[in-house]
Amino acid sequence: MVAVTRRRPTAPDAPSYSRADIEALSEKLKEPTWLRDSRLAAWELYEELPMPDRALEEWRRTDYRSLRWDEAGRMSASLDSRLTAIPAANREPLAGEEQGGFLAFINGEVVHSEAADSLSRQGIVFTDLSTACRLHEDLVRPNLMTRAVKPGEGKFAALHAALWTHGAFVYVPRGTAAELPIHIVMYNDQPGATLGHVLVIVEDGAQATVLVDYLSAQAQSQSVYVGATELLVGSGANLRYVSLQDWDRQMFEFSYQRARVGRDAALDWVIGTMGSRFVKSFIEVELDGTGANVQVSGMFFADKGQFFDLDTQQNHNAPLTTSNLLFKGAAKDTARSLWQGMIKSLPDMQKIDGFQACRNLVLSDEARMDAIPGLEIEADDVRCTHAATFGTLEEQPVFYLMSRGIPRDQAELMVAEGFFEELLERIPFERVQARLRASLEAKIIGSR
Amino acid sequence: MGAALEIRNLHVSVEGKPILRGVDLTVKQGEVHALMGPNGSGKSTLANVLLGNPAYEVTGGEIIFKGENILEQEPDVRSRAGLFLAFQYPVSIPGVTLANFLRLAINARLKAEDPESKGISIGDFRKLMRAKMDMLQMDHSFAGRYLNEGFSGGEKKRAEILQMAVLQPSVAILDETDSGLDIDALRIVSEGVNKLRGPGLGVLVITHYQRILNYIRPEFVHVMYNGRIVESGGPDLALRLEETGYDWVRERFEVVE
Numbered sequence: 001m002v003a004v005t006r007r008r009p010t011a012p013d014a015p016s017y018s019r020a021d022i023e024a025l026s027e028k029l030k031e032p033t034w035l036r037d038s039r040l041a042a043w044e045l046y047e048e049l050p051m052p053d054r055a056l057e058e059w060r061r062t063d064y065r066s067l068r069w070d071e072a073g074r075m076s077a078s079l080d081s082r083l084t085a086i087p088a089a090n091r092e093p094l095a096g097e098e099q100g101g102f103l104a105f106i107n108g109e110v111v112h113s114e115a116a117d118s119l120s121r122q123g124i125v126f127t128d129l130s131t132a133c134r135l136h137e138d139l140v141r142p143n144l145m146t147r148a149v150k151p152g153e154g155k156f157a158a159l160h161a162a163l164w165t166h167g168a169f170v171y172v173p174r175g176t177a178a179e180l181p182i183h184i185v186m187y188n189d190q191p192g193a194t195l196g197h198v199l200v201i202v203e204d205g206a207q208a209t210v211l212v213d214y215l216s217a218q219a220q221s222q223s224v225y226v227g228a229t230e231l232l233v234g235s236g237a238n239l240r241y242v243s244l245q246d247w248d249r250q251m252f253e254f255s256y257q258r259a260r261v262g263r264d265a266a267l268d269w270v271i272g273t274m275g276s277r278f279v280k281s282f283i284e285v286e287l288d289g290t291g292a293n294v295q296v297s298g299m300f301f302a303d304k305g306q307f308f309d310l311d312t313q314q315n316h317n318a319p320l321t322t323s324n325l326l327f328k329g330a331a332k333d334t335a336r337s338l339w340q341g342m343i344k345s346l347p348d349m350q351k352i353d354g355f356q357a358c359r360n361l362v363l364s365d366e367a368r369m370d371a372i373p374g375l376e377i378e379a380d381d382v383r384c385t386h387a388a389t390f391g392t393l394e395e396q397p398v399f400y401l402m403s404r405g406i407p408r409d410q411a412e413l414m415v416a417e418g419f420f421e422e423l424l425e426r427i428p429f430e431r432v433q434a435r436l437r438a439s440l441e442a443k444i445i446g447s448r
Numbered sequence: 449m450g451a452a453l454e455i456r457n458l459h460v461s462v463e464g465k466p467i468l469r470g471v472d473l474t475v476k477q478g479e480v481h482a483l484m485g486p487n488g489s490g491k492s493t494l495a496n497v498l499l500g501n502p503a504y505e506v507t508g509g510e511i512i513f514k515g516e517n518i519l520e521q522e523p524d525v526r527s528r529a530g531l532f533l534a535f536q537y538p539v540s541i542p543g544v545t546l547a548n549f550l551r552l553a554i555n556a557r558l559k560a561e562d563p564e565s566k567g568i569s570i571g572d573f574r575k576l577m578r579a580k581m582d583m584l585q586m587d588h589s590f591a592g593r594y595l596n597e598g599f600s601g602g603e604k605k606r607a608e609i610l611q612m613a614v615l616q617p618s619v620a621i622l623d624e625t626d627s628g629l630d631i632d633a634l635r636i637v638s639e640g641v642n643k644l645r646g647p648g649l650g651v652l653v654i655t656h657y658q659r660i661l662n663y664i665r666p667e668f669v670h671v672m673y674n675g676r677i678v679e680s681g682g683p684d685l686a687l688r689l690e691e692t693g694y695d696w697v698r699e700r701f702e703v704v705e
């Protein structure tokens with residue numbers, strides 16, 4: 001017998017970016033000084049922070065040591081890609097015949113930017129973030145990574161703030177209802193690193209509907225996406241926000257997504273997670289104003305070797321706030337999923353109603369799903385509840401369908417789709433529902 | 449006489465507990481049989497096993513349908529061969545509309561016959577659905593509702609018979625289709641079943657009460673108790689049960705174990 005010494009698990013590798021990379025990027029994007037300075041400040045933070053490893057509670061069950069930065073971390077080159085490289089289903093109008101606002105990126109480069117006249121007439125700004133930083137400093141500078149996602153919250157947040165490659169900017173002025181939906185597509189057809197940002201500002205009493213698609217072509221080598229999403233919803237405003245992720249299976253995604261919701265404002269947020277090899281995503285809502293109301297709906301389906309780690313947090317920072325979070329997920333093959341939820345309240349915030357639930361559908365013996373709800377409430381006139389459930393595909397509905405002549409494969413598919421149906425219906429576009437159903441079907445039938 | 453469903457010495461357990469203890473029964477196309485018996489005697493178990501519900505384990509005996517032992521067949525194969533069960537407790541399936549579900553069921557039949565089949569056209573299917581829904585006095589909006597989701601007890605039973613009308617089985621088992629129906633609904637549903645009656649259809653009406661048998665008149669009546677058929681006879685047997693209740697069955701056939 002050879003004696004084996006147990007070593008501490010190796011720490012995750014770090015990428016080999018440098019201050020010079022930040023300067024070069026800022027130069028290439030012809031950025032104003034304030035932006036360059038803010039990137040460099042974030043870089044300082046980045047250098048001080050450790051790569052997160054399993055010693056940190058939030059990363060305790062999360063292992064990304066198979067990420068090879070030398071390959072995945074290479075910045076994607078510009079290739080003069082064309083809009084038509086993006087799959088047609090992701091380019092078609094969300095509803096009706098014409099696009100409202102439509103902004104598309106390939107490998108971090110803008111390939112299409114369009115805002116219907118009606119949007120610009122309403123004073124709505126919808127453009128890529130680099131352009132917005134140059135033309136709308138007054139709107140962007142006070143809000144970019146200062147109020148929602150902050151560079152100091154972690155290594156990847158700091159990296160994003162220092163090195164974001166592209167982004168979308170949506171500004172809906174006070175009292176304005178955006179008539180048409182806004183559609184953003186971030187598509188990659190080259191492996192490597194992209195760091196995308198979405199900043200949505202819906203001012204007091206304004207309304208908007210925004211959908212973001214993340215997807216990439218099948219790749220032979222690893223990629224990494226380090227993203228941030230900031231949703232700023234003013235008093236009495238109303239935002240419907242849908243983000244759907246269907247990266248290829250070589251992608252490692254690290255993302256921070258946070259909404260701040262003002263007095264009597266409403267946010268309806270739907271999140272679909274289908275792609276990637278690895279996902280670590282922080283999804284947080286800050287209910288800042290009295291009477292704020294938030295609904296968060298998450299759908300995820302992990303198959304083959306996928307690993308999804310979704311961290312959600314509902315922070316009730318004001319009285320009379322309501323949050324309702326429901327995640328529904330499935331895992332098959334050897335996939336793993338993890339949901340960690342938290343509802344927090346500041347002390348003495350009364351009349352708070354918070355709900356969080358994660359329902360898990362375990363479709364194979366080797367799949368593993370974990371769901372860990374949590375509450376930290378420091379007030380007493382509150383109603384906060386949580387639930388986590390686990391189940392396999394119910395046999396009796398499958399039998400019912402089969403007893404009418406429908407083959408097992410199809411019967412199982414119908415029952416599994418039924419499981420997601422209540423959340424699919426929360427996507428306000430039937431075409432988008434249809435393509436999500438199709439990707440669920442592909443997963444369910446996939447590796448039979 | 450048409451092909452038959454033949455149950456021979458059938459033994460069935462659930463979670464190791466014997467429920468059916470040797471059931472023999474033959475239903476031929478063109479015949480209507482009633483299966484009665486007190487709650488818990490095993491009627492629904494028999495119905496489910498005939499369609500191959502995996503919750504039940506067959507420990508002995510045979511089920512012959514159209515000359516073949518179907519015990520090893522999956523439920524969908526049995527259905528496509530012409531067996532139908534109207535469930536006592538139909539499950540609801542969100543996300544699948546009644547119309548889509550029935551179209552899939554029809555197309556599954558067409559595809560099993562001819563893998564190249566394109567399935568029923570939307571136009572033909574609509575016509576078929578409308579005709580059958582009218583026969584059962586169902587509002588057409590039912591077609592667009594999710595399968596059994598939020599249906600009342602009576603609506604579920606009607607939807608079951610609608611499925612039977614659309615799928616046109618050769619042997620149909622109706623498990624307590626009368627329960628949950630008020631007298632008007634019972635009449636409409638029974639008339640619907642009667643319209644489907646004919647030389648090509650055998651029916652096994654499972655019921656607790658004589659009531660439905662005033663509408664769907666059986667030629668044969670069987671009494672199940674404790675997992676066995678303990679008495680068979682003509683329509684008069686049902687009337688006798690109605691008068692005397694099941695106590696005499698319990699007294700005569702109580703198994704001492």
Ligand SMILES: Nc1ncnc2c1ncn2[C@@H]1O[C@H](COP(=O)(O)OP(=O)(O)O)[C@@H](O)[C@H]1O
Nearest residue numbers: 462467485486487488489490491492493494503
């Ligand atoms: N799926 C099941 N799991 C456990 N026990 C069952 C199941 N189905 C039936 N049984 C049992 O089998 C017996 C017969 O039930 P059932 O077939 O429903 O009778 P009936 O339809 O005549 O009322 C009962 O004791 C019932 O509890």
Ligand SMILES: [Mg+2]
Nearest residue numbers: 491492536624
């Ligand atoms: Mg029963």
